[in-house]
Amino acid sequence: MKPPSSINGQTRFVAVLGHPIAHTASPAMHNAAFDALGMNWRYLALDVDPARLGPALRGLALCGFVGVNCTIPHKRIAFREADCLDSSARIAEAANTLVFRLRRGTPFLHGYSTDGYGILAALREEFGFHPKGRAVAILGCGGAGQSAAIQFALAGAKRLILLNRTRAKALAVARRVRALRPRVECLLDPTPCDLLVQGTSLGLRKDDRCPLDASLLAKLDPCCFLEMIYRPAETPALRLARRRGCRVANGLSMLLHQGARAFEIWTNRRAPVETMRRALRREVYGR
Numbered sequence: 001m002k003p004p005s006s007i008n009g010q011t012r013f014v015a016v017l018g019h020p021i022a023h024t025a026s027p028a029m030h031n032a033a034f035d036a037l038g039m040n041w042r043y044l045a046l047d048v049d050p051a052r053l054g055p056a057l058r059g060l061a062l063c064g065f066v067g068v069n070c071t072i073p074h075k076r077i078a079f080r081e082a083d084c085l086d087s088s089a090r091i092a093e094a095a096n097t098l099v100f101r102l103r104r105g106t107p108f109l110h111g112y113s114t115d116g117y118g119i120l121a122a123l124r125e126e127f128g129f130h131p132k133g134r135a136v137a138i139l140g141c142g143g144a145g146q147s148a149a150i151q152f153a154l155a156g157a158k159r160l161i162l163l164n165r166t167r168a169k170a171l172a173v174a175r176r177v178r179a180l181r182p183r184v185e186c187l188l189d190p191t192p193c194d195l196l197v198q199g200t201s202l203g204l205r206k207d208d209r210c211p212l213d214a215s216l217l218a219k220l221d222p223c224c225f226l227e228m229i230y231r232p233a234e235t236p237a238l239r240l241a242r243r244r245g246c247r248v249a250n251g252l253s254m255l256l257h258q259g260a261r262a263f264e265i266w267t268n269r270r271a272p273v274e275t276m277r278r279a280l281r282r283e284v285y286g287r
Protein backbone atom coordinates (compact mmCIF):
# COMPACT_ATOMS: atom_id res chain seq x y z
CA MET A 1 0.00 0.00 0.00
CA LYS A 2 1.19 3.51 -0.82
CA PRO A 3 2.23 5.42 2.34
CA PRO A 4 0.08 8.46 3.11
CA SER A 5 1.56 11.79 2.06
CA SER A 6 3.15 13.68 4.90
CA ILE A 7 1.10 16.09 6.99
CA ASN A 8 2.58 19.45 7.96
CA GLY A 9 1.47 22.81 9.30
CA GLN A 10 -0.07 23.80 5.97
CA THR A 11 -2.13 20.67 5.42
CA ARG A 12 -5.82 21.38 4.93
CA PHE A 13 -8.33 18.90 6.32
CA VAL A 14 -11.73 17.55 5.36
CA ALA A 15 -13.43 14.45 6.78
CA VAL A 16 -16.41 12.16 6.64
CA LEU A 17 -18.47 11.90 9.82
CA GLY A 18 -20.69 8.89 10.40
CA HIS A 19 -21.68 6.34 13.01
CA PRO A 20 -20.37 3.71 12.41
CA ILE A 21 -17.69 4.78 9.94
CA ALA A 22 -15.24 1.87 9.70
CA HIS A 23 -16.69 0.74 6.34
CA THR A 24 -16.25 4.06 4.52
CA ALA A 25 -14.46 4.12 1.16
CA SER A 26 -14.51 7.91 0.86
CA PRO A 27 -11.02 8.62 2.31
CA ALA A 28 -9.40 6.44 -0.38
CA MET A 29 -11.27 8.28 -3.13
CA HIS A 30 -10.57 11.82 -1.88
CA ASN A 31 -6.97 11.28 -0.79
CA ALA A 32 -6.18 9.78 -4.20
CA ALA A 33 -7.64 12.94 -5.76
CA PHE A 34 -5.55 15.23 -3.54
CA ASP A 35 -2.41 13.23 -4.35
CA ALA A 36 -3.14 13.28 -8.10
CA LEU A 37 -3.50 17.08 -8.06
CA GLY A 38 -0.48 17.56 -5.77
CA MET A 39 -2.65 19.18 -3.09
CA ASN A 40 -1.54 19.30 0.54
CA TRP A 41 -4.98 18.17 1.76
CA ARG A 42 -6.06 15.07 3.74
CA TYR A 43 -9.49 13.46 4.15
CA LEU A 44 -10.15 11.68 7.46
CA ALA A 45 -12.91 9.38 8.73
CA LEU A 46 -14.39 10.24 12.13
CA ASP A 47 -16.90 8.23 14.14
CA VAL A 48 -19.22 10.75 15.81
CA ASP A 49 -22.15 10.05 18.10
CA PRO A 50 -25.25 11.60 16.45
CA ALA A 51 -26.14 13.29 19.76
CA ARG A 52 -22.79 15.14 19.60
CA LEU A 53 -22.78 16.04 15.92
CA GLY A 54 -23.50 19.76 16.42
CA PRO A 55 -20.56 20.44 18.78
CA ALA A 56 -18.33 18.14 16.71
CA LEU A 57 -19.02 20.13 13.54
CA ARG A 58 -18.40 23.47 15.20
CA GLY A 59 -15.25 22.11 16.85
CA LEU A 60 -13.86 20.98 13.50
CA ALA A 61 -14.69 24.39 12.02
CA LEU A 62 -12.78 26.04 14.88
CA CYS A 63 -9.85 23.70 14.20
CA GLY A 64 -9.68 25.04 10.64
CA PHE A 65 -11.22 22.09 8.73
CA VAL A 66 -12.41 23.18 5.30
CA GLY A 67 -15.59 21.14 5.59
CA VAL A 68 -16.98 17.62 5.96
CA ASN A 69 -19.16 14.96 4.44
CA CYS A 70 -21.91 13.55 6.63
CA THR A 71 -23.13 10.02 6.10
CA ILE A 72 -25.62 7.72 7.86
CA PRO A 73 -27.16 8.68 10.31
CA HIS A 74 -26.02 12.33 10.20
CA LYS A 75 -27.48 13.86 7.04
CA ARG A 76 -30.73 15.13 8.59
CA ILE A 77 -28.96 16.44 11.71
CA ALA A 78 -26.38 18.23 9.57
CA PHE A 79 -29.28 19.80 7.65
CA ARG A 80 -30.68 21.17 10.92
CA GLU A 81 -27.27 22.28 12.20
CA ALA A 82 -26.32 24.25 9.07
CA ASP A 83 -26.48 28.04 9.34
CA CYS A 84 -27.18 28.42 5.66
CA LEU A 85 -28.42 25.92 3.07
CA ASP A 86 -27.78 25.58 -0.63
CA SER A 87 -30.94 24.83 -2.64
CA SER A 88 -29.71 21.23 -3.11
CA ALA A 89 -29.87 20.66 0.67
CA ARG A 90 -33.16 22.53 1.07
CA ILE A 91 -34.77 20.35 -1.58
CA ALA A 92 -33.36 17.11 -0.14
CA GLU A 93 -34.05 18.17 3.46
CA ALA A 94 -30.63 16.66 4.18
CA ALA A 95 -27.00 17.80 4.01
CA ASN A 96 -24.17 15.40 3.09
CA THR A 97 -21.58 18.14 2.50
CA LEU A 98 -20.73 21.10 4.70
CA VAL A 99 -18.35 23.98 4.10
CA PHE A 100 -17.02 25.76 7.19
CA ARG A 101 -16.22 29.43 7.58
CA LEU A 102 -15.38 31.50 10.62
CA ARG A 103 -17.26 34.76 10.96
CA ARG A 104 -15.60 36.93 13.57
CA GLY A 105 -14.25 33.73 15.10
CA THR A 106 -17.65 31.97 15.17
CA PRO A 107 -18.22 28.84 13.04
CA PHE A 108 -20.61 29.26 10.14
CA LEU A 109 -21.80 26.05 8.44
CA HIS A 110 -22.97 26.05 4.82
CA GLY A 111 -24.89 22.87 3.89
CA TYR A 112 -25.19 21.16 0.51
CA SER A 113 -26.56 17.86 -0.73
CA THR A 114 -24.58 16.26 -3.54
CA ASP A 115 -26.60 13.01 -3.52
CA GLY A 116 -29.06 14.23 -6.17
CA TYR A 117 -26.20 15.25 -8.45
CA GLY A 118 -24.58 11.86 -7.80
CA ILE A 119 -27.56 9.77 -8.89
CA LEU A 120 -28.25 11.81 -12.03
CA ALA A 121 -24.56 11.71 -13.04
CA ALA A 122 -24.45 7.94 -12.40
CA LEU A 123 -27.55 7.30 -14.55
CA ARG A 124 -26.14 9.41 -17.37
CA GLU A 125 -22.82 7.59 -17.19
CA GLU A 126 -24.14 4.05 -16.80
CA PHE A 127 -27.16 4.12 -19.13
CA GLY A 128 -27.17 7.50 -20.91
CA PHE A 129 -30.43 7.94 -19.00
CA HIS A 130 -32.12 11.25 -18.14
CA PRO A 131 -35.42 11.22 -16.22
CA LYS A 132 -37.12 13.91 -18.35
CA GLY A 133 -40.45 12.57 -19.63
CA ARG A 134 -39.72 9.07 -18.27
CA ALA A 135 -41.39 6.73 -15.79
CA VAL A 136 -39.15 5.77 -12.86
CA ALA A 137 -39.90 3.23 -10.14
CA ILE A 138 -38.18 3.50 -6.79
CA LEU A 139 -38.16 0.53 -4.49
CA GLY A 140 -37.50 1.81 -0.97
CA CYS A 141 -38.60 5.26 0.21
CA GLY A 142 -36.06 5.81 3.00
CA GLY A 143 -33.64 8.74 2.93
CA ALA A 144 -31.93 7.74 -0.32
CA GLY A 145 -35.17 6.75 -2.08
CA GLN A 146 -36.87 10.02 -1.13
CA SER A 147 -33.91 12.06 -2.26
CA ALA A 148 -33.86 10.19 -5.61
CA ALA A 149 -37.63 10.66 -6.09
CA ILE A 150 -37.35 14.42 -5.58
CA GLN A 151 -34.37 14.66 -7.89
CA PHE A 152 -36.21 12.76 -10.66
CA ALA A 153 -39.30 14.95 -10.23
CA LEU A 154 -37.21 18.13 -10.48
CA ALA A 155 -35.41 16.70 -13.52
CA GLY A 156 -38.75 16.36 -15.34
CA ALA A 157 -39.82 12.73 -14.79
CA LYS A 158 -43.36 12.11 -16.05
CA ARG A 159 -44.29 9.39 -13.56
CA LEU A 160 -42.87 8.07 -10.30
CA ILE A 161 -43.79 4.67 -8.96
CA LEU A 162 -43.04 4.69 -5.25
CA LEU A 163 -42.85 1.27 -3.61
CA ASN A 164 -42.06 0.80 0.04
CA ARG A 165 -42.64 -1.82 2.72
CA THR A 166 -44.19 0.91 4.90
CA ARG A 167 -46.74 2.35 2.49
CA ALA A 168 -47.27 5.49 4.60
CA LYS A 169 -43.68 6.53 3.85
CA ALA A 170 -44.22 6.15 0.10
CA LEU A 171 -47.35 8.30 0.46
CA ALA A 172 -45.39 10.96 2.35
CA VAL A 173 -42.77 11.03 -0.43
CA ALA A 174 -45.56 11.31 -3.03
CA ARG A 175 -46.98 14.31 -1.15
CA ARG A 176 -43.58 16.02 -1.08
CA VAL A 177 -43.06 15.37 -4.79
CA ARG A 178 -46.53 16.74 -5.64
CA ALA A 179 -45.90 19.84 -3.53
CA LEU A 180 -42.70 20.51 -5.51
CA ARG A 181 -43.89 19.38 -8.94
CA PRO A 182 -47.70 19.01 -9.10
CA ARG A 183 -47.60 17.66 -12.66
CA VAL A 184 -45.57 14.56 -11.81
CA GLU A 185 -47.84 11.54 -11.56
CA CYS A 186 -47.11 9.51 -8.40
CA LEU A 187 -48.33 5.92 -8.14
CA LEU A 188 -47.94 3.56 -5.21
CA ASP A 189 -48.52 0.30 -7.10
CA PRO A 190 -46.32 -1.36 -9.73
CA THR A 191 -46.82 -0.36 -13.35
CA PRO A 192 -44.36 -0.41 -16.30
CA CYS A 193 -41.40 1.93 -16.04
CA ASP A 194 -38.21 2.87 -17.92
CA LEU A 195 -35.90 2.68 -14.90
CA LEU A 196 -36.08 0.83 -11.59
CA VAL A 197 -33.98 2.08 -8.68
CA GLN A 198 -33.42 -0.35 -5.80
CA GLY A 199 -33.12 1.88 -2.72
CA THR A 200 -33.90 -0.47 0.18
CA SER A 201 -31.12 -1.65 2.43
CA LEU A 202 -31.89 -5.29 1.55
CA GLY A 203 -28.86 -6.87 -0.06
CA LEU A 204 -26.24 -5.33 2.20
CA ARG A 205 -26.08 -8.51 4.28
CA LYS A 206 -25.42 -11.99 2.93
CA ASP A 207 -28.60 -13.47 4.41
CA ASP A 208 -30.93 -10.63 3.28
CA ARG A 209 -33.91 -11.71 1.25
CA CYS A 210 -34.22 -10.25 -2.24
CA PRO A 211 -36.46 -7.13 -2.22
CA LEU A 212 -37.66 -8.01 -5.74
CA ASP A 213 -39.29 -11.10 -7.22
CA ALA A 214 -39.90 -12.14 -10.80
CA SER A 215 -43.56 -11.15 -10.68
CA LEU A 216 -42.86 -7.62 -9.42
CA LEU A 217 -40.10 -7.23 -12.00
CA ALA A 218 -42.48 -8.39 -14.76
CA LYS A 219 -45.06 -5.79 -13.70
CA LEU A 220 -42.44 -3.01 -13.66
CA ASP A 221 -40.69 -4.25 -16.82
CA PRO A 222 -37.79 -1.74 -16.65
CA CYS A 223 -35.07 -1.41 -19.34
CA CYS A 224 -32.54 -0.21 -16.76
CA PHE A 225 -31.96 -1.18 -13.15
CA LEU A 226 -29.87 0.85 -10.71
CA GLU A 227 -28.97 -0.86 -7.43
CA MET A 228 -27.97 1.76 -4.84
CA ILE A 229 -25.91 -0.80 -2.89
CA TYR A 230 -22.30 -1.18 -4.09
CA ARG A 231 -20.98 -3.66 -1.49
CA PRO A 232 -21.47 -6.47 -2.48
CA ALA A 233 -20.94 -5.62 -6.14
CA GLU A 234 -23.82 -7.86 -7.14
CA THR A 235 -26.90 -8.12 -4.91
CA PRO A 236 -29.63 -10.74 -5.50
CA ALA A 237 -31.86 -7.96 -6.91
CA LEU A 238 -29.21 -6.85 -9.41
CA ARG A 239 -28.68 -10.48 -10.47
CA LEU A 240 -32.41 -10.99 -10.99
CA ALA A 241 -32.69 -7.81 -13.07
CA ARG A 242 -29.67 -8.80 -15.17
CA ARG A 243 -31.16 -12.24 -15.82
CA ARG A 244 -34.37 -10.61 -16.99
CA GLY A 245 -32.34 -8.68 -19.57
CA CYS A 246 -32.20 -5.26 -17.89
CA ARG A 247 -29.12 -3.06 -18.23
CA VAL A 248 -27.82 -3.00 -14.67
CA ALA A 249 -25.45 -0.95 -12.51
CA ASN A 250 -24.67 -0.89 -8.82
CA GLY A 251 -24.28 2.17 -6.56
CA LEU A 252 -20.53 2.72 -6.95
CA SER A 253 -20.82 5.45 -9.56
CA MET A 254 -23.46 7.21 -7.41
CA LEU A 255 -20.96 7.25 -4.57
CA LEU A 256 -18.20 8.42 -6.90
CA HIS A 257 -20.14 11.34 -8.36
CA GLN A 258 -21.56 12.63 -5.09
CA GLY A 259 -17.96 12.58 -3.80
CA ALA A 260 -16.60 14.32 -6.90
CA ARG A 261 -19.16 17.11 -6.48
CA ALA A 262 -18.24 17.53 -2.78
CA PHE A 263 -14.57 17.70 -3.78
CA GLU A 264 -15.36 20.54 -6.19
CA ILE A 265 -17.40 22.43 -3.59
CA TRP A 266 -14.52 22.34 -1.09
CA THR A 267 -11.62 22.94 -3.44
CA ASN A 268 -13.07 24.96 -6.35
CA ARG A 269 -11.11 22.62 -8.60
CA ARG A 270 -12.35 20.09 -11.12
CA ALA A 271 -12.41 16.62 -9.52
CA PRO A 272 -10.10 14.03 -11.12
CA VAL A 273 -13.00 11.62 -11.55
CA GLU A 274 -11.11 8.74 -13.16
CA THR A 275 -8.46 8.78 -10.40
CA MET A 276 -11.24 8.77 -7.80
CA ARG A 277 -13.04 5.91 -9.55
CA ARG A 278 -9.88 3.77 -9.64
CA ALA A 279 -9.18 4.44 -5.94
CA LEU A 280 -12.76 3.62 -5.01
CA ARG A 281 -12.73 0.35 -6.97
CA ARG A 282 -9.43 -0.66 -5.39
CA GLU A 283 -10.73 0.16 -1.92
CA VAL A 284 -14.13 -1.53 -2.30
CA TYR A 285 -13.37 -4.49 -4.59
CA GLY A 286 -9.59 -4.78 -4.26
CA ARG A 287 -9.10 -4.28 -8.02
Ligand SMILES: NC(=O)c1ccc[n+]([C@@H]2O[C@H](COP(=O)([O-])OP(=O)(O)OC[C@H]3O[C@@H](n4cnc5c(N)ncnc54)[C@H](OP(=O)(O)O)[C@@H]3O)[C@@H](O)[C@H]2O)c1
Pocket (backbone or CB within 6 Å): 072, 139, 140, 141, 142, 143, 144, 145, 164, 165, 166, 169, 199, 200, 201, 202, 204, 211, 228, 229, 230, 251, 252, 254, 255, 256, 258
Ligand atom coordinates in the same frame (compact mmCIF):
# COMPACT_ATOMS: atom_id res chain seq x y z
N1 LIG B 1 -24.46 4.35 -3.59
C1 LIG B 1 -24.62 5.37 -2.81
O1 LIG B 1 -23.95 6.40 -2.93
C2 LIG B 1 -25.70 5.32 -1.76
C3 LIG B 1 -26.14 6.50 -1.18
C4 LIG B 1 -27.15 6.42 -0.22
C5 LIG B 1 -27.68 5.18 0.13
N2 LIG B 1 -27.21 4.06 -0.47
C6 LIG B 1 -27.78 2.74 -0.11
O2 LIG B 1 -29.20 2.81 -0.24
C7 LIG B 1 -29.82 2.00 0.73
C8 LIG B 1 -30.87 2.80 1.50
O3 LIG B 1 -30.25 3.85 2.24
P1 LIG B 1 -31.12 4.90 3.06
O4 LIG B 1 -30.19 5.94 3.51
O5 LIG B 1 -32.34 5.29 2.28
O6 LIG B 1 -31.60 4.00 4.30
P2 LIG B 1 -32.92 4.19 5.18
O7 LIG B 1 -33.33 5.62 5.23
O8 LIG B 1 -32.65 3.47 6.44
O9 LIG B 1 -34.07 3.39 4.37
C9 LIG B 1 -34.06 1.98 4.30
C10 LIG B 1 -35.09 1.53 3.27
O10 LIG B 1 -35.02 0.10 3.18
C11 LIG B 1 -36.30 -0.46 3.46
N3 LIG B 1 -36.15 -1.73 4.18
C12 LIG B 1 -35.31 -1.99 5.20
N4 LIG B 1 -35.46 -3.27 5.62
C13 LIG B 1 -36.44 -3.81 4.84
C14 LIG B 1 -37.06 -5.09 4.78
N5 LIG B 1 -36.70 -6.08 5.61
N6 LIG B 1 -38.01 -5.30 3.84
C15 LIG B 1 -38.38 -4.30 3.00
N7 LIG B 1 -37.84 -3.07 3.01
C16 LIG B 1 -36.87 -2.82 3.92
C17 LIG B 1 -36.98 0.58 4.34
O11 LIG B 1 -38.38 0.37 4.30
P3 LIG B 1 -39.32 0.91 5.51
O12 LIG B 1 -39.55 2.36 5.22
O13 LIG B 1 -40.55 0.10 5.40
O14 LIG B 1 -38.56 0.68 6.78
C18 LIG B 1 -36.53 1.86 3.65
O15 LIG B 1 -37.26 2.07 2.47
C19 LIG B 1 -28.71 1.47 1.63
O16 LIG B 1 -28.43 0.18 1.22
C20 LIG B 1 -27.54 2.39 1.35
O17 LIG B 1 -26.32 1.71 1.50
C21 LIG B 1 -26.25 4.11 -1.41
